[in-house]
Amino acid sequence: MKICIIGSGLTSLILAKNLIKKNLYVDIIYENYQKEPTSARTIGITNQNFQFLENLFPNLKSRSFSIKEIQIFNHNDLDSALLKFRSNKINQMYMFKYYEIYNYIINEVKNLKKLKKIKKNLKILDLNYLSNKYDLIIDTNLQNKFSKKYFYKKIKKDYFSKAYVTILYHDKIDNSVARQIFTKKGPIAFLPISNDSTSIVISHKKSIGDLDKSYIEKLITKYNKFYNNLKFSNIQSFDLKFSLLKSYYSKNILAFGDKLHQIHPLAGQGFNMNIRDIKYLSKEIDQKISLGLLIDNTILEEFENRRKSNNAVFAGTIDFIYEFFQVESRAPKFLSKKLFNLLNNSKLLSRYSSIIADKGI
Numbered sequence: 001m002k003i004c005i006i007g008s009g010l011t012s013l014i015l016a017k018n019l020i021k022k023n024l025y026v027d028i029i030y031e032n033y034q035k036e037p038t039s040a041r042t043i044g045i046t047n048q049n050f051q052f053l054e055n056l057f058p059n060l061k062s063r064s065f066s067i068k069e070i071q072i073f074n075h076n077d078l079d080s081a082l083l084k085f086r087s088n089k090i091n092q093m094y095m096f097k098y099y100e101i102y103n104y105i106i107n108e109v110k111n112l113k114k115l116k117k118i119k120k121n122l123k124i125l126d127l128n129y130l131s132n133k134y135d136l137i138i139d140t141n142l143q144n145k146f147s148k149k150y151f152y153k154k155i156k157k158d159y160f161s162k163a164y165v166t167i168l169y170h171d172k173i174d175n176s177v178a179r180q181i182f183t184k185k186g187p188i189a190f191l192p193i194s195n196d197s198t199s200i201v202i203s204h205k206k207s208i209g210d211l212d213k214s215y216i217e218k219l220i221t222k223y224n225k226f227y228n229n230l231k232f233s234n235i236q237s238f239d240l241k242f243s244l245l246k247s248y249y250s251k252n253i254l255a256f257g258d259k260l261h262q263i264h265p266l267a268g269q270g271f272n273m274n275i276r277d278i279k280y281l282s283k284e285i286d287q288k289i290s291l292g293l294l295i296d297n298t299i300l301e302e303f304e305n306r307r308k309s310n311n312a313v314f315a316g317t318i319d320f321i322y323e324f325f326q327v328e329s330r331a332p333k334f335l336s337k338k339l340f341n342l343l344n345n346s347k348l349l350s351r352y353s354s355i356i357a358d359k360g361i
């Protein structure tokens, strides 16, 4: 049984390790792709997904920083949080520097006996040929001719916003509370990654060219009520888009990862959605193996049937939360407080908390 994974991002590597653990053979077709050690990018993984990953990568915890509480603020009242999420039993999130988790995972995966690494230009792959060579192909890159032809129909939305990320260095404190502030220009997140450094993710309406460093630093300083003696790392920017592929598979080829669904990073859920897809695919493959059945494209049909609606509802909820807070951040303070008193028993709140607590919706 041989499976081919196209691409060597985090999602591909985790999926490869998961499949090899089932004694399957995996070929990864990749291009030169390295995450820079100077990257300011971080990633937050929810509790249940972290447990799943820890099973595959036992030393993951030592690379992480635990978030015990998440607080949500409106920009015009930074003294009292509109919403708070905390549990005595579980951490809300595990934060990682992107390049650190990537380097750790690639080192764990690259020398596995059942893994073959094939370096190729991903744009000129012939998937018609490869589909006869492998039982399954999982494409996380979609740059080849076949995937461009079959995986192009999408539900799309442009937020006309960019995400700016930087690391904020500050005096040492007990730094276990993540904070999200909804401003008129978009959300700003303060995500602790150690007791003296915090990852900042700013979503900001697009301007001509990138916002300059001093503007971003002033913005962070304006909303910072939590840290002293600030220093900033380099700043990176990312375009923000929402997209959901309409077809998940063709023949025995499955589109996967961010190419399948991309969402606003406000709740730190894009990669978490990928992990949930891996979990589901893994369960399906286990079932086939336990019944002595072949791993073929019936799996892909079941995967699409199950995950497409789940992913659509989940992505739609994140988008709704974004739009809701865009409107809410423009409301006067007294109205906003009333609204949140009302919302305390609402569906929106229970959905938001289930997203954060990773129970799915």
Ligand SMILES: Cc1cc2nc3c(=O)[nH]c(=O)nc-3n(C[C@H](O)[C@H](O)[C@H](O)COP(=O)(O)OP(=O)(O)OC[C@H]3O[C@@H](n4cnc5c(N)ncnc54)[C@H](O)[C@@H]3O)c2cc1C
Binding pocket: 006, 007, 008, 009, 010, 011, 012, 030, 031, 032, 033, 042, 043, 044, 045, 140, 141, 163, 164, 165, 201, 238, 257, 258, 265, 267, 268, 269, 270, 271, 272, 273, 274
């Ligand atoms: C600002 C921001 C913050 C985020 N925060 C979170 C968070 O806290 N929690 C969370 O769950 N999600 C978060 N996300 C989403 C998360 O970063 C993505 O879901 C995740 O990185 C996708 O990993 P991947 O391996 O699937 O995709 P990618 O790393 O994009 O890789 C996909 C494919 O493209 C190829 N590729 C990508 N870049 C290159 C390159 N430069 N050169 C060659 N090939 C390349 C890879 O090999 C692979 O084939 C955030 C996103 C943004 C923009």
